[in-house]
């Protein structure tokens with residue numbers, strides 16, 4: 535495969551091609567992912583997102599992995615929708631600890647109309663703090679997506695979770711098509727898409743390939759692709775699922791990087807069970823975003839200081855906000871132009 539071929543932004547991947555990427559020798563796959571990664575990103579930067587559960591538990595859906603489904607007894611304390619002030623307090627703490635994006639998640643099948651003004655207000659106030667905003671509230675109608683976009687929501691997270699073929703083993707209360715419709719509504723409303731899935735749910739390699747193929751063949755690649763390793767929670771139907779081979783997890787990250795070269799690939803749930811070496815390999819495979827918070831939605835995540843220590847040992851810096859970088863570059867260009875104008879008169883123009 536030629537170098538240019540591997541870096542093209544494509545939306546027409548076949549399962550055979552994706553499986554061929556997966557089935558390369560591990561070192562070849564990692565190398566290819568690194569080459570693509572370095573063409574589009576600084577390999578020593580990782581984006582930090584903080585996650586907050588704004589409404590916890592008692593969800594009517596039956597997602598077999600999820601501790602928040604009302605159908606499974608996981609001993610989780612349910613909570614009503616948080617007050618806006620509480621969310622803002624958490625967002626300020628996230629900003630102070632160095633996160634650039636604040637993701638708010640609700641255990642809903644879809645938001646009710648009465649919830650929309652409240653979540654929109656959360657978006658407005660979190661955004662006013664200078665943070666990027668993300669929400670994951672379940673399925674969205676077109677009108678709801680427009681309302682969130684109008685409030686200034688930057689990203690909407692809605693995962694495909696697995697391949698279309700394996701999906702029915704995991705969720706029966708909404709279809710794959712429902713999920714694709716929500717992603718379409720989010721895109722049409724002009725928001726950035728965050729969509730990925732979970733591995734380690736008993737799926738096969740063809741399903742991991744199928745999931746990534748679905749994501750990569752969307753009309754636009756999601757800007758953010760979270761790859762979650764199943765967090766096994768007691769009481770859920772997947773609590774005693776066999777562990778996935780860690781190399782298969784890393785292969786999934788690497789293939790995501792190759793298929794979606796310009797997207798941030800997030801090393802998402804499951805880091806609590808990964809050692810430092812495994813996380814370092816995931817960054818080498820092309821992951822360049824993490825959830826940076828001591829709790830995901832309901833389960834533990836590494837402590838902020840241990841994350842900072844790991845990043846520092848690897849020489850990785852937290853990524854600054856894109857807008858900041860863009861406006862910084864603009865400011866520098868302006869400065870250069872002004873400096874040139876100021877010094878122009880000092881030089882004799884030999885052309886004239």
Ligand code: SAM
Pocket residue numbers: 593599600601602639640641642643670671672673691692693695731732762763764765766767803831
């Ligand atoms: N209820 C909304 C929905 O399902 O779209 C939003 C919240 S839901 C918890 C967001 C995502 O978290 C799920 O789509 C799934 O990919 C991920 N997730 C939930 N439980 C998980 C677990 N035990 N391990 C890994 N990922 C999980």
Ligand code: DTB
Pocket residue numbers: 585601602639670691693730731760761762765802803829830831832833834
């Ligand atoms: C995503 O892909 N992973 C996050 C976020 N999007 C909302 C959620 C992970 C949840 C892990 C289980 C829990 O903490 O409840």
Ligand code: SF4
Pocket residue numbers: 593594595596597600601602603640641642643672
């Ligand atoms: Fe509900 Fe979301 Fe959990 Fe599914 S993943 S049970 S929709 S909270």
